[in-house]
Amino acid sequence: MDAVILTEGLTKRFGEREAVADLNLKVHAGEIFGFLGPNGAGKSTTIGMLLGLVRPTAGRAIVLGYDMQLQPAPALKSVGAMIEVPAFYPYLSARDNLRVLARVSGLPDARVDAVLKMVELHDRARDPFKSFSQGMRQRLGLAAALLHEPQLILLDEPTNGLDPAGQHEIRALIRTLAQSGHTIFLSSHMLSEVEQLCDRVAILKAGRVIAEGNVAELLRRGRGLLLRVAGDAAVALEVLRATPWIAAVEQQGDALLLDAPAERAAEISMLLAAKQIAVAELRTNETRLEDFFLEVTKS
Amino acid sequence: MLQLFRAEWLKLTKRPMTWILLAIFLALLVLQLASQFFIAHLASALGVDSGTSAPLEVQQAEWLRRTSFPGLFGSVFSHINGLGAIFAVIMAAGSLGSEYSWGTLRTHLARNPNRTSFFLAKLLALLALLVVGMVISLLVGSVVGMLLGLLVGGVNWPSLGDLALLPLAILRALYVLLPYVLLTLCFTVLGRSLLVGVAGGLLYLVADIGFGTLATLQMLGGLWQQIYNLTIQQNINTLVVQNSHAFGLRPELLTPLDLASMPAPWLAVLIIAVYCVSFLATAIYLLRKRDVAGAG
Numbered sequence: 001m002d003a004v005i006l007t008e009g010l011t012k013r014f015g016e017r018e019a020v021a022d023l024n025l026k027v028h029a030g031e032i033f034g035f036l037g038p039n040g041a042g043k044s045t046t047i048g049m050l051l052g053l054v055r056p057t058a059g060r061a062i063v064l065g066y067d068m069q070l071q072p073a074p075a076l077k078s079v080g081a082m083i084e085v086p087a088f089y090p091y092l093s094a095r096d097n098l099r100v101l102a103r104v105s106g107l108p109d110a111r112v113d114a115v116l117k118m119v120e121l122h123d124r125a126r127d128p129f130k131s132f133s134q135g136m137r138q139r140l141g142l143a144a145a146l147l148h149e150p151q152l153i154l155l156d157e158p159t160n161g162l163d164p165a166g167q168h169e170i171r172a173l174i175r176t177l178a179q180s181g182h183t184i185f186l187s188s189h190m191l192s193e194v195e196q197l198c199d200r201v202a203i204l205k206a207g208r209v210i211a212e213g214n215v216a217e218l219l220r221r222g223r224g225l226l227l228r229v230a231g232d233a234a235v236a237l238e239v240l241r242a243t244p245w246i247a248a249v250e251q252q253g254d255a256l257l258l259d260a261p262a263e264r265a266a267e268i269s270m271l272l273a274a275k276q277i278a279v280a281e282l283r284t285n286e287t288r289l290e291d292f293f294l295e296v297t298k299s
Numbered sequence: 300m301l302q303l304f305r306a307e308w309l310k311l312t313k314r315p316m317t318w319i320l321l322a323i324f325l326a327l328l329v330l331q332l333a334s335q336f337f338i339a340h341l342a343s344a345l346g347v348d349s350g351t352s353a354p355l356e357v358q359q360a361e362w363l364r365r366t367s368f369p370g371l372f373g374s375v376f377s378h379i380n381g382l383g384a385i386f387a388v389i390m391a392a393g394s395l396g397s398e399y400s401w402g403t404l405r406t407h408l409a410r411n412p413n414r415t416s417f418f419l420a421k422l423l424a425l426l427a428l429l430v431v432g433m434v435i436s437l438l439v440g441s442v443v444g445m446l447l448g449l450l451v452g453g454v455n456w457p458s459l460g461d462l463a464l465l466p467l468a469i470l471r472a473l474y475v476l477l478p479y480v481l482l483t484l485c486f487t488v489l490g491r492s493l494l495v496g497v498a499g500g501l502l503y504l505v506a507d508i509g510f511g512t513l514a515t516l517q518m519l520g521g522l523w524q525q526i527y528n529l530t531i532q533q534n535i536n537t538l539v540v541q542n543s544h545a546f547g548l549r550p551e552l553l554t555p556l557d558l559a560s561m562p563a564p565w566l567a568v569l570i571i572a573v574y575c576v577s578f579l580a581t582a583i584y585l586l587r588k589r590d591v592a593g594a595g
Contacts, residue, residue: 051409053591072412081409087402092313103306104411144406 004029004152004183005050009059012045012207019045021207022059027185027200032178034194034215035187037204038297043187044084046204047154050185051081064152077105080150082158086141090130094121094140097129098147105148115143118173134161142170146177153177154185159193171197191293205297225258225265226285230278239275240268257285303416307394307424316393320386321432325439328378332440335374336366336447361552366447368454369461373546375440376468379433380475380539386432387476388500391425391483396493405591414587422484422579429476433469461546468542475535478571479504481578488585507532528562531574537567 005027012020020042027033037043048054049061052072061068066075088097098112116122119139124132132140138161145153158174159167174197178184188194194201195215202212229236237256240249246268248259260268262284269279311317339362364370398404407417448454479500486499507530527533536556541564543550551558562570 048590052412053405053408055590076410076412079409083402083405083409085402087406089310089314089397089401089403091315092310096309096313100306100309101406101410103302103309104407106302148410 034198080145303420392496
């Protein structure tokens, strides 16, 4: 089974409002999949449907081969999740909170101490959850997600509230988990985090996927090439706009941004040379994921 | 299911609210027993009259029975099924309502999606805790009864026969609390909130017991009496009176109870069962049907 998560036309409406529309996702085993979108884009609703907490209006969510509407129980045995803000019983200690979850999952209490150590909370295991800082709460949330050694881990903003050192540790842990064969579905607002960690991403806006694919490929998309010419830029602009396989050309200062495949850079040089225009610089435009995200999600 | 029950038990027993409520309940029980004791011993001197048709000396004897064994047990059960219902409502709403407000319902169901099992485990843990509360109340009541007995020269110890009646009386008292617990859980699921649960449960209790809103129907007699006999309160009264009678008390001497108009015990059990099943089915239906996470 290659697809750990598969959604087919997944749709959720709340009254007139369509929170998620015709979502078709495929997350492969062993990959770190980034799930991005502005607030209210439908990320949490999607995660809710993947966990069987929210019933889809149409379509279906298949997790680890199980339809989450019909057979959520066997799937959830192998799914760990940290949804939005980590939710625990404030009066219970970290250990007791995990003991509750261990019992819910039918696990022995012994596993609790192992995960507390993994997220470095073993020293504070007896302290009540209500006394925890945001960072410690995130760690406990992660510990809860890892408690039953799941195959698939859904993480919603896992490094939220952590200091830089804490963020680094959690990211390292996520990488280690992925390397050991876990599949990670990571919803995050920290685009640099997604860029660092994820193999593929999907960007959601108003409940619809507006971009999806390999992170590196996505970043090459759009204004894929940056061009500076030694000659008349206006002539170059005219030539490039007349070229059918160049989707768009935009002047930005002394540079031209080209929406064209990077592998055809040589052809662009030749085109311009034929018009006596010297190329001063032609390279792949280094778009950050943040720039790409802002561009595709702007209204 | 046993693991789920253990999880719910851990949550309930480690929650400070549980023990604070029990402490308040026990303090009120002690206060009630003490006041009954003083009324019993000062009734004739003060001319206390509960307003029923029973002669004063009969009333006084009933007060005395309430503060010595085995009537003291009946008194404790009366406290459990009266004031205890309010505490049970708060406990039930707190137990389920907090799962919504803290977001822990999502955490639970994202691990174990069986919502019916979750609800039943919570209900069973609540009932088990109520039984523990009853046993502690009986022990505290007994200690108070012994101390009060010593004040008047000797303790009237309960017989083995009296003690043997306790398990059935506990079950009866639990059955009396069950519809209120289920109604509260039903309101909590409906409103997805602790506040709605407490408000719903207490509103019914207040309407039912406090103001006797439904009791006024029986004064009309005939069909109205029959309708009143289908209400929760009237059927609960039957079982509460049974518990009092089991320990030699006669509440009809101190309160305006018309025993003749009350439903038969078997009928009361049946009618309460219908209410319980209805509340249980509604709560589980709502819990299963509704989304747990909101839009994001």
